[in-house]
Amino acid sequence: xxxxxxxxxxxxxxxxxxxxxxxxxxxxxxxxxxxxxxxxxxxxxxxxxxxxxxxxxxxxxxxxxxxxxxxxxxxxxxxxxxxxxxxxxxxxxxxxxxxxxxxxxxxxxxxxxxxxxxxxxxxxxxxxxxxxxxxxxxxxxxxxxxxxxxxxxxxxxxxxxxxxxxxxxxxxxxxxxxxxxxxxxxxxxxxxxx
Amino acid sequence: xxxxxxxxxxxxxxxxxxxxxxxxxxxxxxxxxxxxxxxxxxxxxxxxxxxxxxxxxxxxxxxxxxxxxxxxxxxxxxxxxxxxxxxxxxxxxxxxxxxxxxxxxxxxxxxxxxxxxxxxxxxxxxxxxxxxxxxxxxxxxxxxxxxxxxxxxxxxxxxxxxxxxxxxxxxxxxxxxxxxxxxxxxxxxxxxxxxxxxxxxxxxxxxxxxxxxxxxxxxxxxxxxxxxxxxxxxxxxxxxxxxxxxxx
Numbered sequence: 301x302x303x304x305x306x307x308x309x310x311x312x313x314x315x316x317x318x319x320x321x322x323x324x325x326x327x328x329x330x331x332x333x334x335x336x337x338x339x340x341x342x343x344x345x346x347x348x349x350x351x352x353x354x355x356x357x358x359x360x361x362x363x364x365x366x367x368x369x370x371x372x373x374x375x376x377x378x379x380x381x382x383x384x385x386x387x388x389x390x391x392x393x394x395x396x397x398x399x400x401x402x403x404x405x406x407x408x409x410x411x412x413x414x415x416x417x418x419x420x421x422x423x424x425x426x427x428x429x430x431x432x433x434x435x436x437x438x439x440x441x442x443x444x445x446x447x448x449x450x451x452x453x454x455x456x457x458x459x460x461x462x463x464x465x466x467x468x469x470x471x472x473x474x475x476x477x478x479x480x481x482x483x484x485x486x487x488x489x490x491x492x493x494x
Numbered sequence: 495x496x497x498x499x500x501x502x503x504x505x506x507x508x509x510x511x512x513x514x515x516x517x518x519x520x521x522x523x524x525x526x527x528x529x530x531x532x533x534x535x536x537x538x539x540x541x542x543x544x545x546x547x548x549x550x551x552x553x554x555x556x557x558x559x560x561x562x563x564x565x566x567x568x569x570x571x572x573x574x575x576x577x578x579x580x581x582x583x584x585x586x587x588x589x590x591x592x593x594x595x596x597x598x599x600x601x602x603x604x605x606x607x608x609x610x611x612x613x614x615x616x617x618x619x620x621x622x623x624x625x626x627x628x629x630x631x632x633x634x635x636x637x638x639x640x641x642x643x644x645x646x647x648x649x650x651x652x653x654x655x656x657x658x659x660x661x662x663x664x665x666x667x668x669x670x671x672x673x674x675x676x677x678x679x680x681x682x683x684x685x686x687x688x689x690x691x692x693x694x695x696x697x698x699x700x701x702x703x704x705x706x707x708x709x710x711x712x713x714x715x716x717x718x719x720x721x722x723x724x725x726x727x728x729x730x731x732x733x734x735x736x737x738x739x740x741x742x
Contacts, residue, residue, distance in 0.1 A: 327568060340555060345547035361551065362558050369563040373571040378643060378741050384537045387544040388507075395509040436546035454508035455543050461510040480504030480536075487539040 318375075318382045325372035332369055339383070340365060343390040350394035350458040360397055364390045391455070398458040439489035447482030450475050500529055507536040524716045524737045525687055572646030572654050636660050636667055643741035649673060649719060650735045657717055659740045666708045666740060668717055670698065676721060683726050685718035685734070686711065692718070697726040715740055 317338050323331035343364050348357035368386055375385050440448050446468070453464045465475040499522045505511050506519050523529050636642055639660035646656040653672035660666070673682060684695030684706065690713050696706065719736040720727075 325568070325571070329563075332563065336556060336559065340551040340559075341548035342541075342545045344551045344555065345549040346544035348549060349547045358552070358555055361555060362562070365555075365559045366562045366566055369559075370566055370568055373569060374646075376645065378645070380534050380537055381541070383545070384534075384541040387541040388537055391540065391544060392509050432542055432545040432548070436542055451504075451508070451543075454505065454510040455540060456547070459510065460512055461505040461508075462512070464510065476501055476505055478504075479508060479510065480501055483504045483507060483536045483539050486543075487535055490539060490542050492535060492538045492542070 318377055321368075321372050321375050321382045324369060325375070335368065335382075335386075336365060339368070339386050342383075342387055346387060346390050347394040349456040350391065350398055356397060357394070360393050361390070364393050367393075395458045435490060436486075439486050442489055443482050443485055444478075446470065446474070447478045447485065450478040451482040451486070454479055500526070503529055503532045503536055507533060507540050521737075524718075524739060525689070527689075527715055527742060530739075572648075572656050636663060636665055639663050645739055645741055647736050647738040651721075655717065655719060655736050655738045657738055657740055659711070661711070661742070664709065664711050666711055666717075668695070668706045668708060668738075670719070673698075679724050680721050681724045681726065682735075683720055683722040683730075684708075685720065685730055686714035687716040687718050687737075688713035689715070692729060694726060694728065697722070697724075711740070715742065 317335065320331040320334040320338075324335055340361065344357060344361040347360040347364070348354060351357045351360065364386070367389060375382060379385070440452070443451065449468055450461075450464055453459050453467060454461060457464075459467065461475050461479060462472055464479075465472045468475065499519065502511065502515070502519050506516065506523075511519060523533065636658050639662060641662050642658060642660045644656060644658045646654055648654050649670070649672075652674040653670060655668060655670045658667045668684065670682070676682065682698040684698065686693050686695045686708065695708055695717065698706070717736075717738040717740060718730065718734040719738075720730045720732045720734050722731060
């Protein structure tokens with residue numbers, strides 16, 4: 301993998317995701333079905349975590365999956381795994397949506413919800429996600445409280461780090477640092493190599 | 495390196511920066527390989543956070559996506575002469591090198607309608623022809639280099655740039671296509687951006703539509719493109735319209 305590895309990239313599953321994506325770039329619909337099978341669940345899941353609203357999450361997931369089809373030729377394996385490429389796109393789209401003006405009114409209510417929510421308690425269990433979920437839950441538990449809250453609010457909540465700082469009543473610089481060292485600790489715990 | 499900027503990697507990966515901070519960080523990222531490596535790792539980590547949230551998608555999502563992709567044209571790879579880009583995507587696998595070699599000559603011919611040598615304005619016609627021959631050779635050698643990689647980026651004002659780089663040869667071929675026409679007295683200028691600074695990669699002639707060969711990449715990590723006064727500038731004077739990372 302051009303010197304880049306991740307825990308996923310070392311498995312046959314991820315290698316095949318990348319080769320499927322390569323075939324998608326050549327217009328292969330069957331390869332797209334494979335990509336859909338592996339990524340639709342996580343894409344929908346992350347959109348739903350960020351947006352909460354199932355209808356909006358589905359719209360975002362649909363956009364992202366079509367975008368994967370449309371831009372498959374631009375995926376560059378030298379920059380990271382296919383999974384990270386797709387899920388970065390999905391998260392960015394969901395966050396864009398949540399930050400758009402029409403979503404503004406819903407946000408205040410969500411803030412309170414998120415603060416009391418334990419991670420993953422409302423997520424529908426999907427078999428293929430169970431292992432990832434267990435590992436992530438385990439590793440999130442290994443973070444400090446502030447790291448965990450910062451990462452959870454920023455990533456799953458779709459908040460800017462200044463909003464996270466406000467919600468947690470913590471200095472901006474601290475949140476910035478906790479996001480970085482929290483993710484770095486997750487990386488080490490999850491065995492995402494560099 | 496500014497530790498303040500560097501510490502934004504986590505917030506960046508979580509899409510937790512305000513738009514202006516994000517733009518500033520991305521400019522920094524283009525010149526900070528350490529940050530880029532960290533961002534790549536943290537992105538893989540964040541992807542696992544997303545995977546952990548996976549839900550079973552309803553059947554109607556598949557139906558909706560299928561209906562849309564049936565009428566959605568795929569964007570081409572960022573080289574207009576063949577699936578170079580798509581092939582480069584598969585660079586982790588051996589078959590790509592075979593393809594690369596096989597397609598090399600056609601691609602070399604296509605890329606070798608040469609416009610300039612970096613830093614040197616070509617004045618007379620015989621020189622141009624000689625340069626063209628030399629470029630054709632350089633490009634075919636680049637294509638066959640075991641560490642040849644390509645990357646592409648879009649130009650914010652229209653068009654795309656593609657770089658084919660070999661670190662072992664310390665050379666790169668840069669091609670641009672579809673650039674917006676500039677007002678008289680303006681020209682596109684290439685820049686080689688690396689930890690030791692930014693140096694000119696030469697001014698593109700007004701008709702630039704093809705490849706430029708750069709020798710002596712040094713520590714340059716990014717190709718920049720700006721709009722400058724026709725004669726070129728010693729340092730960029732406008733915001734880059736393209737930042738094209740070169741594979742390290």
